[in-house]
Amino acid sequence: MERQIPEVVVSRLPMYVRGLTELHKDGIDFINSKDLGYRFGMSSDQIRKDLSYFGKFGRQGRGYNVALLLDELRQILGLDRQWLMAIVGVGRLGRAILDYRGFIPRGFKIVAAFDKDSDVIGERVSGVVIQDMAELEIGVIEKKVDIAIVAVPSTEAQEVINKLVRSGIKSILNYAPICANAPEGVRLESIDPVLALQSMTYYLAKNRDYR
């Protein structure tokens, strides 16, 4: 797979994996691009184009082999192994993330947690002992952390991200509602529910008199 895959295509692959996993569980062996498109709210053209980056899975008339395509996509995305994560910030949000049951079945495990509040350092949350934030840079190296999750207040988020970058972390999932920056070579994704809400209100506002 030396061919360069566009970033937008990569960003859609996890959605394909999720959909194909459901199809596989339902005992569906083949699916055509039209039905896949219906499932994902996308055109069948776009789906054929996206999947054309990954060899020939479709067969005229029969559609895609669900199991084969799923295997290949999982391998391309590196989901054939477990990834180790650290969480930084163990307040309300950090605890909800530590408690989240959706990580382990999909190959992600939180193995370290950091906070600066001396009241919580040493406490065990969902099987992980909270360490002192001062140990962050050495801790993520010791625990062989692949991905860091940032759940500290907005005012501290960029500083934490800088520290993580210095300790060699290449992937960061940020929950703080800031315009976070990371140097080239570091993937930084942000989860901000308000951003999703704010693009929905565009459509609500346009149809303000809908009821």
Next chain:
Amino acid sequence: MERQIPEVVVSRLPMYVRGLTELHKDGIDFINSKDLGYRFGMSSDQIRKDLSYFGKFGRQGRGYNVALLLDELRQILGLDRQWLMAIVGVGRLGRAILDYRGFIPRGFKIVAAFDKDSDVIGERVSGVVIQDMAELEIGVIEKKVDIAIVAVPSTEAQEVINKLVRSGIKSILNYAPICANAPEGVRLESIDPVLALQSMTYYLAKNRDYR
């Protein structure tokens, strides 16, 4: 603003609003597309193209007027008013969402909460009294809910979404990790941290020997 704005552009506007709000707070009155691009990790071409949908804010040499552009974008996105939200599912995740301090300052208020667990019905969480799920369809109408947040387990999420649609809700933010469906005319956005993680692992896997 009768001109049709492409969906991808709409989805980027909240990010512009967030960035411009920070600039405005920092006392910056004008910014050019190159500096905006640096801030957002986007090309200045793309930014000029996106903003060209909204009239002429840029001035040769001086750049964009931050306050004017911010006002206009907020108005386009319908952020010049408060939107009322209901949360469905008040488990660990639902409570973290109810506790989230980022909604109110950005124009979103949770005014109703629903759960099917009789042990929590009637309990007050972050100022909202949890109602019986059986009252969902009438409750969202009574409370004039604009947007519903779905935080129930995966197995129940689609059914809850169907109920919300039946009661006239046009915007749904879904936290359950499923391929959720909604009919045309209803905006459905999903928050799934694992999807963001899974596209990051593509880059980690490609550079597997990075340390």
